[in-house]
Amino acid sequence: MAFVADYKGAIVVEARNYGYTGSFNNPKAWCLHTPEEPPDDVPSTPYYFANTNVNASTHYFVSFLGLVFQMVPERHGAYGNAVQGKPYPNWANSAINLNLQTLSIEIEGYAATIHQTMVRGGSQWRALVNLMADRCIELRMPVERTIGHYDVSIYRSDPGALNIPLLILDVQAKIKQLTAPPPPPPPPVQEVKEMILVKTSNDNRVFAFDGATFSHIPGGAFAEAAWGHDWATKVQTIPHANKKDPRHPYGDAKLPVFYPRGSASE
Numbered sequence: 079m080a081f082v083a084d085y086k087g088a089i090v091v092e093a094r095n096y097g098y099t100g101s102f103n104n105p106k107a108w109c110l111h112t113p114e115e116p117p118d119d120v121p122s123t124p125y126y127f128a129n130t131n132v133n134a135s136t137h138y139f140v141s142f143l144g145l146v147f148q149m150v151p152e153r154h155g156a157y158g159n160a161v162q163g164k165p166y167p168n169w170a171n172s173a174i175n176l177n178l179q180t181l182s183i184e185i186e187g188y189a190a191t192i193h194q195t196m197v198r199g200g201s202q203w204r205a206l207v208n209l210m211a212d213r214c215i216e217l218r219m220p221v222e223r224t225i226g227h228y229d230v231s232i233y234r235s236d237p238g239a240l241n242i243p244l245l246i247l248d249v250q251a252k253i254k255q256l257t258a259p260p261p262p263p264p265p266p267v268q269e270v271k272e273m274i275l276v277k278t279s280n281d282n283r284v285f286a287f288d289g290a291t292f293s294h295i296p297g298g299a300f301a302e303a304a305w306g307h308d309w310a311t312k313v314q315t316i317p318h319a320n321k322k323d324p325r326h327p328y329g330d331a332k333l334p335v336f337y338p339r340g341s342a343s344e
């Protein structure tokens with residue numbers, strides 16, 4: 079492997095010709111291309127750039143099947159989209175070769191048909207969106223600056239009728255998804271305890287029993303409210319039910335089953 083991919087998972091096939099002696103790339107935008115190779119399962123463009131004597135290269139190639147190749151390290155200029163007969167985009171420095179201000183992507187297919195062969199949401203589209211979103215985040219590069227090759231060269235028509243505004247929308251959504259703060263942890267689960275209210279038959283004192291402990295509910299409004307019909311669904315008198323519990327030596331008990339509101343048993 080000639081260099082380590084900047085985009086994790088990209089297949090590195092180093093281009094033969096790229097780079098500017100003493101000058102490095104400062105990417106500010108994407109420039110999109112189609113390489114005029116058939117959209118199929120044979121990604122040939124990376125190998126063309128690896129072997130050609132022509133001064134032509136690109137940073138990335140997204141195959142029809144959704145594989146991503148990297149041919150030029152991002153810190154170097156690819157020979158992809160120098161300005162020819164057009165004004166520089168307003169975000170670019172016109173004193174510097176545009177190849178040193180952009181990242182270029184070749185999208186497998188033809189300028190004439192890429193808008194038909196790369197279906198929105200399909201493998202190639204998603205691979206392109208994921209690549210652009212990842213690098214925009216990493217390089218703090220505004221995706222809104224994405225241009226087609228035809229924007230900067232009077233000699234080029236690629237990438238044809240590709241819907242770049244729609245692509246930008248999808249990349250924006252992906253960036254939002256990737257940079258969203260993690261959701262807050264769910265609130266701790268409140269354990270729903272079934273409480274049994276016990277009312278002694280002799281002196282009408284009310285106790286709450288959670289299965290382990292009896293707690294005396296002092297007399298007054300709360301005890302009366304808790305004991306009311308709104309809460310107790312069934313009241314059974316169980317002789318000597320609690321006599322074994324020394325904390326509750328009050329003889330026969332009426333035992334309503336008391337369910338917290340909203341519980342499954344309510």
Ligand SMILES: [Zn+2]
Pocket residue numbers: 110111112158227234236
């Ligand atoms: Zn091009």
